[in-house]
Amino acid sequence: xxxxxxxxxxxxLYLERDYVRSGFIHVASYLEDRGLADSAEVFSFLWAxxxxxxxxxAFDSLLLRWPQIxxxxxxxxxxxxxxxxxxxxxxREPAAFADLMNLDLRVGLISDGWPTAQRAKLDALGVxxxxxxxxxxxxxxxxxxxxxxxxxxxxxxxxxLSSSELVYVADNxxxxxxxxNERGWLTWRIRMPGQLHHALEPTxxxxxxxxxLPSLQEVVAEYQAGS
Ligand SMILES: [Mg+2]
Numbered sequence: 719x720x721x722x723x724x725x726x727x728x729x730x731l732y733l734e735r736d737y738v739r740s741g742f743i744h745v746a747s748y749l750e751d752r753g754l755a756d757s758a759e760v761f762s763f764l765w766a767x768x769x770x771x772x773x774x775x776a777f778d779s780l781l782l783r784w785p786q787i788x789x790x791x792x793x794x795x796x797x798x799x800x801x802x803x804x805x806x807x808x809x810r811e812p813a814a815f816a817d818l819m820n821l822d823l824r825v826g827l828i829s830d831g832w833p834t835a836q837r838a839k840l841d842a843l844g845v846x847x848x849x850x851x852x853x854x855x856x857x858x859x860x861x862x863x864x865x866x867x868x869x870x871x872x873x874x875x876x877x878x879l880s881s882s883e884l885v886y887v888a889d890n891x892x893x894x895x896x897x898x899n900e901r902g903w904l905t906w907r908i909r910m911p912g913q914l915h916h917a918l919e920p921t922x923x924x925x926x927x928x929x930x931l932p933s934l935q936e937v938v939a940e941y942q943a944g945s
Contacts, residue, residue, distance in 0.1 A: 719883060720823065720883060720884070720885055720904065720941060720944065721823055721824060721877075721879050721883040721884070722823055722824035722825065722826060722850075722873070722877050722879055722883060722884050722885070723818065723821075723823060723824075723825050723826075723884075723885050723887060723937070723941065724825070724826040724827065724828055724851075724873055724884060724885065724886050724887070725825065725826070725827050725828075725849075725886075725887050725888075726827075726828065726829060726886070726887065726888030726889060726890075726894060727827060727829035727831075727836060727839060727840070728829065728831065728839075728889075729889040729890070729913040729914055729915065730887060730888055730889050730908055730934075731809055731810065731815065731843060731845070731934075732807045732808060732809055732810050732839070732843060733807075733810055733912045733913065734913070734914050735768070735912060735914065736805075736806075736807045736808075737805050737807050737839065738768055739765065739768075740803070740805040740806040740807060741800040741801075741803055741805065742760075742761050742764040742765055742768070742776070742800075743757075743761055743806075744799070744800065744803040744805075745760070745764075745777075745796055745799055745800055745803075746758070746760035746761040746764065748799060749784075749787060749791075752790070754784070754786060754787045754790065754791070755784050755786070755787060760780065760784070763779075763780065763783060764776050764780060767779060777793045777796040777797060777800075778793055780796070781793065801832050801834055801835040801838075802834055802835070802838070803838070804838055804841070804842060805838060805839055805842045806842070807839060807842050807843060808842075808843065809843055809844075809845070810910075810934065811933060811934040811935055813935070814933065814934040814935040814937070814938055815845070815934060817935070817938045818934065818937070818938050819848060821938065821941060821942075823941070824850045824851075824877050824879070825848065825849055825850060826849050826850055826851040826852070826853070826873050826876075826877065827840075827848075827849045827851070827852045827853065828853045828855070828864070828869040828870070828873065828886065829853070829854055829855070830854075830855050830856060830863040830864055830893075831854070831856055832856055833854045833856040833857050836854050836856065837854070840852075850876070850877065851872070851873050851876040851877060853869045853872050853873060855868070855869050863893070864893040864894055864896070864897060865893050865894075865896035865897045866897065867897045867900065867901060869897075870884075870886070870897050870898055870901050870903065871901070874901075881898075881901045881902035881903050882902055882903075882904075884898070884903045884904070885903060885904035885905070885906055885941075886898040886903050886904070886905050886906070887906045887907075887908060887934075887937055888905075888906075888907065888908070888927075889907060889908055889909065889913050889915055890915045890918070891907065891915065891918055891919065891920035891921075891925055891926065891927065892915070892918065892920075892921075892925070894907075894927075895907070895920070895924075895925055895926060895927050896924055896925050899924050899925075899926075899928075900924065904928055904929070905926075905927045905928050905929070906927055906928065906929045906930075906931055906937060906940070907927035907929070907930045907931070908931055908932070908933065908934060908936075908937065909930050909931070909932060910932055910933060
C-alpha cells in the first residue's frame with residue numbers, strides 16, 4: 719500500500735525550459751542594464767542555442783559573440799547570477815498539485831541541482847512549505863546526486879516507512895529511477911511534451927520506471943485507483 723508520494727522538481731512539477739528561459743531573460747536584462755549589450759539580442763542568441771540543443775556552455779558562447787561583455791564579466795559570474803535569480807516559473811498542473819496535497823498520504827521531494835537555485839524554484843512555485851520532507855541532494859555535495867541512494871534512505875527514515883510504501887515520481891530515465899528501483903520503491907515517470915528528456919528511453923530494467931503517466935493528474939488518479 720502506498721503511504722507516500724515523493725516528487726522530483728525539475729520537469730516534474732514545472733517545465734525546466736521555462737526556468738532556462740527565465741534565467742536567460744534575467745541575465746540578458748542585467749547585461750543591458752550595464753550597457754554591455756541589447757537584452758533582446760542576447761536573449762534571442764541564448765534561446766536559439768538552447769533550442770538547438772546547446773547545454774552547459776551558453777555563456778561561453780555569449781562571450782565569444784559579444785567580446786565586450788567578456789572584458790568586464792566572466793562565465794562564472796554570469797552562471798552565479800543565473801542560479802541566484804528569482805525565476806518566473808509556475809506549476810505545470812496547479813489543480814493536480816492541490817489534489818495531491820489533499821490525499822491521505824505523505825508527500826516528499828527529492829531534487830538534484832544547485833541548492834540555491836532549487837530553493838528559489840520552490841519559492842517561485844509557492845511550494846517551499848508543501849512537503850513533509852524536502853531533500854536537496856546538492857546540500858550534501860554533487861556526489862550524492864541521483865542515482866545515489868542517500869536521498870531515498872533519508873526519506874524512508876524521515877517518514878518512518880518501508881520502501882514498498884513509497885513511490886518516486888520523476889521524469890529522467892537516465893538517473894531518476896535507478897536508486898528507488900534498487901530499494902524496492904514504486905517508480906512512476908511523468909512523460910509530457912516540453913520536458914528536456916521527453917524522448918529519452920531508459921537503458922535497462924533497473925533504470926526503467928514501473929509505470930509511465932502523461933501528467934500529475936494521472937498520478938493522482940493512479941494512486942486513487944489503487945488505494
Ligand atoms: Mg527532473
